[in-house]
Amino acid sequence: MQHHTRAERRHATEAESARLAQIAQQxxxxxxLPEVHRATHLKPWQHALFWGLRLYIVxxxxxVAWAFASGRVxx
Amino acid sequence: xxxxxxxVLAPANPDLAGLEHRxxxxxxxxxxxxxxxxWNRLALGxxxxxxxVLVMLGDNDAGGVLTYAQTGAAYGLGIxxxxxxxxxxxxxxxxxxxxxxxxxxxxGHAELIWKRYGPFWGWFSLIDLVAANxxxxxxxxxxxxxxGEVLGIAAWxxxxxxxxxxxFTLIALRYYTWERVALAVAALNLVFVPLAFMAHPDWHAxxxxxxxxxxxxxxxxxxxxFLVLLSANIGTTIAPWQLFFQQSCVxxxxxxxxxxxxxxxxxxxxxVGMMLVAMALIILAxxxxxxxxxxxxxEFDAVLxxxxxxxxxxxxxxxxxxxMEAGLIASIVITASSxxxxxxxxxIPRSINAPPRQAVWFYASALAGTTLAAAVVLLPHVPLGFLxxxxxxxxxxxxxxxxxxxxxxxxxxxxxxxYVNTPLRNALSWAVMAGLIVCNVLYGIATLFPHAxxx
Numbered sequence: 001m002q003h004h005t006r007a008e009r010r011h012a013t014e015a016e017s018a019r020l021a022q023i024a025q026q027x028x029x030x031x032x033l034p035e036v037h038r039a040t041h042l043k044p045w046q047h048a049l050f051w052g053l054r055l056y057i058v059x060x061x062x063x064v065a066w067a068f069a070s071g072r073v074x075x
Numbered sequence: 076x077x078x079x080x081x082x083v084l085a086p087a088n089p090d091l092a093g094l095e096h097r098x099x100x101x102x103x104x105x106x107x108x109x110x111x112x113x114w115n116r117l118a119l120g121x122x123x124x125x126x127x128v129l130v131m132l133g134d135n136d137a138g139g140v141l142t143y144a145q146t147g148a149a150y151g152l153g154i155x156x157x158x159x160x161x162x163x164x165x166x167x168x169x170x171x172x173x174x175x176x177x178x179x180x181x182x183g184h185a186e187l188i189w190k191r192y193g194p195f196w197g198w199f200s201l202i203d204l205v206a207a208n209x210x211x212x213x214x215x216x217x218x219x220x221x222x223g224e225v226l227g228i229a230a231w232x233x234x235x236x237x238x239x240x241x242x243f244t245l246i247a248l249r250y251y252t253w254e255r256v257a258l259a260v261a262a263l264n265l266v267f268v269p270l271a272f273m274a275h276p277d278w279h280a281x282x283x284x285x286x287x288x289x290x291x292x293x294x295x296x297x298x299x300x301f302l303v304l305l306s307a308n309i310g311t312t313i314a315p316w317q318l319f320f321q322q323s324c325v326x327x328x329x330x331x332x333x334x335x336x337x338x339x340x341x342x343x344x345x346x347v348g349m350m351l352v353a354m355a356l357i358i359l360a361x362x363x364x365x366x367x368x369x370x371x372x373x374e375f376d377a378v379l380x381x382x383x384x385x386x387x388x389x390x391x392x393x394x395x396x397x398x399m400e401a402g403l404i405a406s407i408v409i410t411a412s413s414x415x416x417x418x419x420x421x422x423i424p425r426s427i428n429a430p431p432r433q434a435v436w437f438y439a440s441a442l443a444g445t446t447l448a449a450a451v452v453l454l455p456h457v458p459l460g461f462l463x464x465x466x467x468x469x470x471x472x473x474x475x476x477x478x479x480x481x482x483x484x485x486x487x488x489x490x491x492x493x494y495v496n497t498p499l500r501n502a503l504s505w506a507v508m509a510g511l512i513v514c515n516v517l518y519g520i521a522t523l524f525p526h527a528x529x530x
Contacts, residue, residue, distance in 0.1 A: 019102055020098045020099065023101050024098055029097070029101075032088075032090075036180070036187060036190040037190075039191050039192060039487075053479060056475060057472055061472065064472070067524070
């Protein structure tokens with residue numbers, strides 16, 4: 001739809017602004033997002049998982065570094 | 076529309092960067108939903124397509140094209156052809172979680188890891204992701220360079236042109252247009268499907284492969300070739316950047332919990348596209364390369380030469396075009412995944428809807444990595460094997476942690492509320508994660524110590 005006169009254009013802009021404000025209100029876009037807090041109370045199995053992950057990373061990194069340094073991997 | 080505009084112009088809250096454009100996109104969807112008629116339904120369907128299709132077709136990148144070609148060359152129409160269906164299911168299981176996480180929390184993956192599990196894991200994830208992304212981008216630009224050279228275009232034209240295109244789409248376009256352009260590029264991924272038909276495969280043999288015919292693996296399931304190709308196929312279906320990309324993409328598109336069903340549908344569409352292309356490439360390679368020596372180490376040149384010899388110039392040119400497209404679409408989405416992750420980690424404005432003056436570091440940091448990757452590829456004698464290996468090694472270390480965080484977040488009732496994983500989904504997801512870790516470890520061992528399994 002073409003808006004030829006200045007008044008028509010202003011009216012269209014105002015109508016769109018109203019619709020945007022309405023959708024912002026309806027869908028909650030202007031409300032602040034809930035804070036995400038640091039997980040401080042991990043369950044024992046979660047602690048175990050994180051330590052397992054650390055171990056996995058250290059072991060793999062050492063193996064990879066050794067393999068590259070010793071020339072086993074040249075690409 | 077005074078209220079939204081005030082927020083858009085307020086740089087203090089990075090969550091609201093580019094809000095006005097996002098509201099326009101939401102309004103368009105809202106209006107399409109309220110109208111009736113076939114064309115409106117079609118327009119709505121097309122407008123809802125985005126993150127899922129992009130992530131899955133971006134997944135069929137230049138390295139993926141080579142992996143599927145190597146697979147078809149090594150095993151023909153064997154076990155890997157039906158395995159693509161299983162891999163598609165696994166991809167759905169994993170990627171669907173990023174949809175829910177993004178839609179419910181309206182936060183990206185990097186941001187949630189950083190805020191929920193602290194800076195150590197935040198830095199770890201970010202450094203791994205960015206390093207893997209830059210190295211992967213090098214392999215994408217290699218694909219663009221080689222594809223261009225086959226078509227008679229020099230590397231000094233194709234690589235900078237691709238970089239300029241990626242930078243232009245990211246900086247100059249806002250999210251919805253960027254998504255449409257990226258989808259148009261991604262659609263060209265399907266060029267490999269007619270190529271499979273041009274190879275005139277035995278369709279009875281193709282159908283039989285889905286019924287168990289030809290599943291014998293020479294050398295056994297612990298052979299280096301099988302493990303390397305199995306892990307490479309898994310790695311090309313589920314990669315860490317995909318988790319970060321889709322979740323951030325969902326957030327930037329403005330997907331809300333009420334859109335989860337539609338997002339799942341478009342993810343399924345992307346997975347079907349991914350599987351079709353992967354199967355087409357395996358069938359093509361089975362016809363043109365099966366029995367080639369050292370099939371699991373084939374390079375692009377050997378694949379292109381074989382297609383030229385068996386099928387002719389036109390199919391080879393189509394393959395080269397597909398290779399360029401695969402590199403380009405992957406570069407577009409991987410660059411975006413870096414941008415979002417960096418923006419989320421440093422809590423800066425991080426939306427493709429944000430104009431460059433409002434989100435300088437969001438755009439600059441990611442494009443710096445992509446520019447570095449393009450520059451390296453222009454150097455003579457790029458060590459492609461080393462690059463591929465480095466990408467795989469980083470992914471091996473990184474993938475289990477990325478999946479672990481995904482599963483922990485999806486079971487976090489404080490964040491997810493009623494959208495937490497169901498017990499069945501958890502059981503399947505943990506099984507997939509355990510399987511991936513085993514494959515990753517076996518792959519790592521087989522790659523680093525080729526004789527570890529006695530062959």
